[in-house]
Amino acid sequence: MARVRAALYLDFDNVFSGLIKQDPDVAIQFAKEPAAWLSRLTTTLTVDGARRWLIVRCYMNPGGWVPHPDPAAGVARLYYSQFRPFFVNAGFEVIDCPRLTHTKNAADIRMVVDAVDALADPVVYEEFVIASGDSDMTPLLVRLRRADRRTTIVSPSDAAEAFIAVADRLITSQELLELVQGEPVDSDEDAPVADESDGPVSYEQFRDLVRWRYDAAPGPLNLASLAHDLRRQLGPSVDQTNWFGFGGFVRALESLGLAHAKFSNHFVWDAGRHDPPESSGAAGPAPEPVSRLSALLSLPRLPQEMWPLVYQALADYASSHHFNLTEATRWARDRLAAQGVDVSRAAIAFVTRGTAFGGAPLYRQPPPAADEIASAFADNVLNRAEAASIPLTDDESAQVRAWLGATL
Template sequence: MARVRAALYLDFDNVFSGLIKQDPDVAIQFAKDPGAWLVRLTTSLTVDGPRRWLILRCYMNPGGWVPNPDTEANQPRLYYSQFRPFFVNAGFEVIDCPRLTHTKNAADIRMVVDAVDALADPVPYEEFVIGSGDSDMTPLLVRLRRADRRTTIVSPSDAAEAFTAVADRLITSQELLELVQGEPVDSDEAPVDPEQPVSYEQFRDLVTWRYTAATGPLNLASLAHDLRRQLGPSVDETSWFGNGGFVRALESLSLPNVKFSNHFLWDAARHDPPEAGVSTGPAPEPVGRLSALLSLPRLTREMWPPIYQSLAEYAAAHHFNLTEATRWARDQLAAQGVDVSRSAIAFVTRGTAFGGAPLYRQPPPNATEIAAAFADNVLSRAEAAAIALSDEETAEVRSWLGAA
């Protein structure tokens, strides 16, 4: 297969400072061994095929720094300049971008100018990889798209929807951390082959497993959503395997001791009935707005607290590693009958870190602190994106997220 002629423009300050808030150990590995993750990025998370790097540029503020996450180290600051030799040795052209104002350096401007200049080069670059989560890069991506170039964003945080929507591919911080650690980039679920119809037996096995593993009543809407995601279009094409509806399909399984209400099913021998008055309908309008504009995971109200609790348990018992944390929490939640994707858990973990309660903190944050930090981050991002929320709507969002 012919390799794609690619150019990589990396805003080191933006990516490194974003990663170190989420997983300091892997952020240091990213900065000290760029050659390793660059080799993996050559063939991983591609758009049109494996890449051939014709341009490798790293834009770095030589005087930039972040607080040293190792509180016992002699140096309280990690200066970016100490990582410069590693990028030079990996074949990058390192471009100094000193700070122009109190808070801003010239990296983004230099990256834009260099990328646009590259469009006029005699060699046609087919893919532009932009290492930055800065939405100021959106006009650049629009310009590259107009020139019929493929674009990939490597974002260290939850980038603005308008920014990521323009790119052909988004490499999330979780995927980047997996690349840095040499792990296979994980997917939340295996893709469904539309040519292979799903059988009733597969439906029965999945529901039976969820029902047996559940530690409490299962929300019917969430269960139906999860099964559609796992089983694909066959469930609707066959009208739930000839049963004419989801609940009728569940009833046909004759699960032991099963009880149904309007919104739940549960095992009468093992579970307490669902509490009266629990909100099980669709998310309130402000939450739906944040899901649409900030990519807030579309989870039901009762799914948020178990996520916080599982992350708190991981942080209390393990040396923190982001990719391990999301995988561990997903598996723990699945064992409780709560089906949440790793990407949703990673979204919470990132929000918690940027909200002021990173899981690597000592002492580790508890579930209440994680919930509060995550909600604070969501609302802070909403304000930054000019999403107007009244005091009542803000309280409604906090309540839905389990942080009231």
């Protein structure tokens, strides 16, 4: 099958500065190992099929820098220019974009001009991958759509809804960080990692393992976590047989006839032994300002009482682990699931990003406490609302803070 002819335009300053606020270690890995993640991006998170890179460009301010994330490094600034050779060696065409004003370089304009020029090339570029969270790129995506080209956004932060809406695919910062680390890219259910040294596993092995987990469970089982564990333990046969011929994980579970089994979107539980999990849509209606932000900023629709539980889970992770964003979201999801609380990994990632951009990144030393995480997240939500020109009165802002469990 022919590969999709693709062009990649990377605004390094925008992407790197966004990633390093969320996970410094992996952000630096992104900058030092571009060949590795570019190779993975060839066949991962695609739109119409595997990509063949015809244009690969990195737009970089040679004098750009961010504060060094490691105080022990002995230097205050981490300059972008030190990463230039890694991109050159990976086959990128590096375009120097020095700062034209105190706050702005010309990367976005250069990217737009180059992408529009590419539309006039004799070669038809079928997919344009724009690595930038800058919503100023929205008119470019509209132009590419009008030319019937596929578009993918790689955003290091929570991009504007109008920007996302125009693209065919959004690659989030969490997906990008997973890609950089070589992890299976998925939000709530990971790919298999086990080998089958003793031959393919059987449906009976699947049945026995599930029943043992189900009977031993002290509370509702999170479906994503259970599927992840089973894939790791049972190996590739799970996917090769599409869950033993049932076409899906939940249908395979239902075939087992588990006693008193009840299912929700994210959990399975024994109605005779377990209390039903809290549902992320089960609470009373949110105040109108919160509903407005959910619609316009994709704020997760969690009930009021769940927000403090998310903050506490993230605080517990930060205080007991060396920070890694993809691990943090998975760990917090599973910690909440063990408490019978149904929160998706995507919602936890949204909070983690907001906390970082709000000034309390989880990798900070000392790690932020739950109340600091709550305050930083609420600050970020309200700052994003202001940036998106979403009007909120002082009373409405107070309602949002109260709903999110943040106190002034």
